[in-house]
Amino acid sequence: MQEKLLQSTYKEFTDITDLPAQYSKLLVRAKDCLTNSWSPYSDYKVGAAVLLDNGQVLAGANQENAAYPMCLCAERVALGAVASQFPGVPPVAMAITTAKGSEPAAPCGACRQVLAEHEYRFKQPITIILQAQSGVIYVFDSVKPLLPFSFHL
Numbered sequence: 001m002q003e004k005l006l007q008s009t010y011k012e013f014t015d016i017t018d019l020p021a022q023y024s025k026l027l028v029r030a031k032d033c034l035t036n037s038w039s040p041y042s043d044y045k046v047g048a049a050v051l052l053d054n055g056q057v058l059a060g061a062n063q064e065n066a067a068y069p070m071c072l073c074a075e076r077v078a079l080g081a082v083a084s085q086f087p088g089v090p091p092v093a094m095a096i097t098t099a100k101g102s103e104p105a106a107p108c109g110a111c112r113q114v115l116a117e118h119e120y121r122f123k124q125p126i127t128i129i130l131q132a133q134s135g136v137i138y139v140f141d142s143v144k145p146l147l148p149f150s151f152h153l
């Protein structure tokens, strides 16, 4: 047996004005999308905005349902819009935000897998920007640190 070390790195910003302009704009777009959240059951609003390789930005908000398994995360709503409206155009960055708390909300496991699939499909990383309504901002250069050993066929 050989024990292996698994490490991840990310950048932490304390002020949105310290982010590269394209990322701060993307984060603002995700925050704007919070108003489109349908979350009467959890009262946990999530917004996500995706920057595409062609410069387009599409956003999504979480959509809940009384039948909980049918709920859609903001990240997958946004990626679904991307795949439907700009098939073949790689996403290069996604900003994710919530209306609650001060800790950045990380994507759930299912969304991490979907993001990993997009990286695999387009053979390029997607920068992930995370922030709650305010507070610290985390920036990951790829989904890989959030989902090591992701599933691929």
Ligand SMILES: [Zn+2]
Pocket (backbone or CB within 6 Å): 073, 074, 075, 076, 107, 108, 109, 110, 111, 112
């Ligand atoms: Zn999710």
